[in-house]
Structures are given as C-alpha cells and as structure tokens.
Amino acid sequence: xxxxxxxxxxxxxxxxxxxxxxxxxxxxxxxxxxxxxxxxxxxxxxxxxxxxxxxxxxxxxxxxxxxxxxxxxxxxxxxxxxxxxxxxxxxxxxxxxxxxxxxxxxxxxxxxxxxxxxxxxxxxxxxxxxxxxxxxxxxxxxxxxxxxxxxxxxxxxxxxxxxxxxxxxxxxxxxxxxxxxxxxxxxxxxxxxxxxxxxxxxxxxxxxxxxxxxxxxxxxxxxxxxxxxxxxxxxxxxxxxxxxxxxxxxxxxxxxxxxxxxxxxxxxxxxxxxxxxxxxxxxxxxxxxxxxxxxxxxxxxxxxxxxxxxxxxxxxxxxxxxxxxxxxxxxxxxxxxxxxxxxxxxxxxxxxxxxxxxxxxxxxxxxxxxxxxxxxxxxxxxxxxxxxxxxxxxxxxxxxxxxxxxxxxxxxxxxxxxxxxxxxxxxxxxxxxxxxxxxxxxxxxxxxxxxxxxxxxxxxxxxxxxxxxxxxxxxxxxxxxxxxxxxxxxxxxxxxxxxxxxxxxxxxxxxxxxxxxxxxxxxxxxxxxxxxxxxxxxxxxxxxxxxxxxxxxxxxxxxxxxxxxxxxxxxxxxxxxxxxxxxxxxxxxxxx
Numbered sequence: 001x002x003x004x005x006x007x008x009x010x011x012x013x014x015x016x017x018x019x020x021x022x023x024x025x026x027x028x029x030x031x032x033x034x035x036x037x038x039x040x041x042x043x044x045x046x047x048x049x050x051x052x053x054x055x056x057x058x059x060x061x062x063x064x065x066x067x068x069x070x071x072x073x074x075x076x077x078x079x080x081x082x083x084x085x086x087x088x089x090x091x092x093x094x095x096x097x098x099x100x101x102x103x104x105x106x107x108x109x110x111x112x113x114x115x116x117x118x119x120x121x122x123x124x125x126x127x128x129x130x131x132x133x134x135x136x137x138x139x140x141x142x143x144x145x146x147x148x149x150x151x152x153x154x155x156x157x158x159x160x161x162x163x164x165x166x167x168x169x170x171x172x173x174x175x176x177x178x179x180x181x182x183x184x185x186x187x188x189x190x191x192x193x194x195x196x197x198x199x200x201x202x203x204x205x206x207x208x209x210x211x212x213x214x215x216x217x218x219x220x221x222x223x224x225x226x227x228x229x230x231x232x233x234x235x236x237x238x239x240x241x242x243x244x245x246x247x248x249x250x251x252x253x254x255x256x257x258x259x260x261x262x263x264x265x266x267x268x269x270x271x272x273x274x275x276x277x278x279x280x281x282x283x284x285x286x287x288x289x290x291x292x293x294x295x296x297x298x299x300x301x302x303x304x305x306x307x308x309x310x311x312x313x314x315x316x317x318x319x320x321x322x323x324x325x326x327x328x329x330x331x332x333x334x335x336x337x338x339x340x341x342x343x344x345x346x347x348x349x350x351x352x353x354x355x356x357x358x359x360x361x362x363x364x365x366x367x368x369x370x371x372x373x374x375x376x377x378x379x380x381x382x383x384x385x386x387x388x389x390x391x392x393x394x395x396x397x398x399x400x401x402x403x404x405x406x407x408x409x410x411x412x413x414x415x416x417x418x419x420x421x422x423x424x425x426x427x428x429x430x431x432x433x434x435x436x437x438x439x440x441x442x443x444x445x446x447x448x449x450x451x452x453x454x455x456x457x458x459x460x461x462x463x464x465x466x467x468x469x470x471x472x473x474x475x476x477x478x479x480x481x482x483x484x485x486x487x488x489x490x491x492x493x494x495x496x497x498x499x500x501x502x503x504x505x506x507x508x509x510x511x512x513x514x515x516x517x518x519x520x521x522x523x524x525x526x527x528x529x530x531x532x533x534x535x536x537x538x539x540x541x542x543x544x545x546x547x548x549x550x551x552x553x554x555x556x557x558x559x560x561x562x563x564x565x566x567x568x569x570x571x572x573x574x575x576x577x578x579x580x581x582x583x584x585x586x587x588x589x590x591x592x
Contacts, residue, residue: 013354014357049324180332213334369433387435408569409567424447483517485537
C-alpha cells in the first residue's frame, strides 16, 4: 500500500503542472470536451442496451415494422425514451462521429501536453548545469540518471499517451458501471440461495467474478512493472552503445576493434533478450489468465440468467439485455484485469520520469555547492582559499591562493590527473567538489576543452557557438578560418553535416581556436586545446591568438615548452607525495 501511495503521488506530481500552467485553460477545455465525448459514448451504450432488447423482442414476435424501424431512424415504443426508440443507423452514425473526434482531440491534447512537458524537463535539465552535476554524482545503479535522452524523448511521450488513455478508460468504465449496474439490478431480479433472499443477484455475481479475476491477475502480473522498467533501461543502453560506435567509427576502424565492439554490443543486447524473455514468460501467464477470464465472461451471464428465460420469466430481448448489461458491469469491474499489462508499463514510465526529475531537483539543490563565485568590477581574477577534490574525496589542491592579472597570459603544467582541468571547472563554476572563493572581473569568458564541442548544424553555426552566428559578417568568418589555416573550409560554411566525423582532431581544435578569435572573449581558458597539433602548428596557433586577442587574458593548460614560451608566466601543479594534496608553484626560470 505504501508503494501504491508513492506511485500515485508521483503520477499526480508529473501530471498536475501542465493543467496548472499557462496553458491550463486550453488544456482543461480540451480534456473536458474529451471527457464529455467519453460520457456520450457511454450514454449511447446505454441506449444500445435498450435498443438491443427491443430489437430481439421484434425478432421473437416477428414484427417486421418494428424490425425495419429499429434498423433505420426510430420506432415508437413504450420502452423507449419519451416513447421513441432511436434507430440503429442514427445511433451508429453519432457513435462513429463522436468516437472519431474523441480520438482526434485526445491526440491533439497528447502532443500539446508532450510539447509542454518536454520543454519543462529540458529547461530544468539544462538550468544551472543540472545535466553536468547529475553526470558527476550519478549512482552506480544509475536508476535515476541513466539515459536522460530516452527519458525526455520516449518516456515523456509514453507517459502522456498512457496517462490519457488509461485515465479516460477508467473514467468511462466507472460511468458505465454506474449506468449499467442499475439496469442489471432491475433485469436480474431476485434469487433465493440456501434460504437467503438475494435481490439483483446478477450484480453480486459480476462483483464476485471481478474480485476473483482481479486478485489472480495481480498475483500473476505483479513482476511486470519491474521487468518493463529494466527493459526500457536495457534498450536505451543498447541504443547508446550503437550511437557511440557511430560517432567513433574512425577510431574503431584504425584500431581494428570490430570484434571488441561486436562483443560489447552483443553483451548489451543479451541483457535486452534475457529481460524480454522474462517479460514474455510473465505476459504468457497473464494473457492466459485474462483470455480465459474474458472468454468465460461471454457465456457466463447467459448461463446464470438462462433459468429465468426457460421458465418464461423473461423474453429473448430481456435475456440479451441482461447478458449485455452483465457484460458491461463485469467489464467495468474488471478494468484492472484487462488493463494490467498497460498499467505495469505505465508504472515503469512514471518511476523512470519521477526518479529522473528527483535527480534534477537534487542537482538544483546542490547548485551552491563548490566555490563561491563573486563578480568584481575590475582587477585580476583571484582564487582565494581554494580547495579542490574528486568525487571520491581525494584532495587535489588545498587552501590555494592565486590571481591572474588582466591582459596577461599564464600557462599551467603538471602531471596527468593532478587537477589542472578540475581547476578550470571550478573557475567555470561547474565543479561541486570544491570550496573557497573565486573573484571574477566583469567581461566575457570562454573555456575551450581538449576535445572541442562541435554542435549539430552548419559550419558557420559551429564556429560562432554559443553566440548568434548572424552577429558576424561573412568576412569575419573567412578571416578566422584563414587565421587558423582552415581556408579550405570557407566554401562549406553553410553546409550542414556531421562535422565531428568530417574534420580531423587537429582541424576540430583549430576550429575551436577560430571560434575564440571570432568571439573575442575577455578571459580565455585553454585546456590542452592544441594537443592534437604538431609543434610548429601549435606555435603558430598561439602566436595568432596573442596577436588577434591582444586585450584578452589567456590561461592555458599545456605541457610542451613551445607553448610555455608564448606565455608571460608559468605555473606547475606539484605534489610532495602521492597521498599529499597538490600545490600550485611558479615554474618561471630564475632571472640570470
């Protein structure tokens, strides 16, 4: 019961925001119209139940006029509505029209709700760099953060669809139950069993039948929710491996790693198959139960009501009405049985979205962790009492103080893993495992990592990223490409392709440097941003940066002496022992 409470709260928390958002009135109106159409369909089912009795009575009485009238437009009868029983053609035409537009409007509401919910999740995921914090603090199980792309694209889509379908279906079944239980009560009459007077006995038979079916269904189908949850995760893991392989085809080809890739893909797909096998086995048992339950329900009301018919207490029309009403009541009471598989899938979708959303909320709550960042009008960029650590608690730098004068160029070197890149992350404000304070002078900042990020789109968009490409002229794009020896790319500025595969590693790094020259940041941080260039090209690139960005403050992480010569000051990460925290020390040569 506690798990059910958590599940229902999660479902409500995921659903409520849209219907209280800026789109609430249009959303509520659409939902209200769809509900009204559902109720109209239930009402027509009630009419058809009465029509069914009149039609079969006409057949039994060989009443040709009533037979034709009931098929066409209307028939005057004492059992009708205001003395008139609508014809089947009229009811069927209305039923078809309402059913068609109910589905149309539901799909309209689905895409509007999905659009709003996707935008909300993307906004919250990107805000305050929650996506990055989640990746750093991801638990080993990954149950709250694995494959965010799937959760945003597929889980939101399926959640919206299943919530509307199941919710509206439940509402229809409740209304049908209320509508038909009275009909069944009046039609079934009373029964004496072991001296006990039982009024409306068919209603109690339907209730007992539904209770037994529901209990057995839950007993058999309970493991499906967990299996569906894991299936979505394994499917996403397999798809991620395929995408990663596609993005690194050249590296795999150069290594000749096809056999290893095949082994890894096979391993991930094996998880998909094994979990799917579990779903198959459990679904087989559930389908056997539900199919048997449904088939028995077809004949069951005739068997129970037949004695009254054979003893002449009801006509054929009454028998068919009783069987029809019993079927409606039994189906309504058995909604849980018939929808169990869909409910299990819906439960998995809610759990995946809820855990993901809780991870985003936790990331936002931790936004003030890390170094305190304070804006100052001018002066140097200063680090005060700075301590850096890894997620496992290992301290990289402790109580350090440092400043970078405006307009200077500083290079930082040190062993791999000493904490150089982590220092940049702390300055950028994205590293939560840090303490101290960073004083940030006014101006624009640009960080270039060793592996450049090249977004999807045109080359022009990639160069100007993250700025608006329309702010820069064609001559500016051509100039920065020429500065970085990429003039052969000028004819392709407006070409849209997968540039990460088309450009070599060195070309990608030169493209990122061209971006720095185009954007002209006041503070430029280069994390081994020229590591893929040969020494001569690297020296030329830094020379061009210093020439084009004369007013910019440059801080570089690098190892080669050629780069150090292009800077005014040298710092080095040093560690007195493997267990001791590092420290930043000057590596400038002693003056002669």
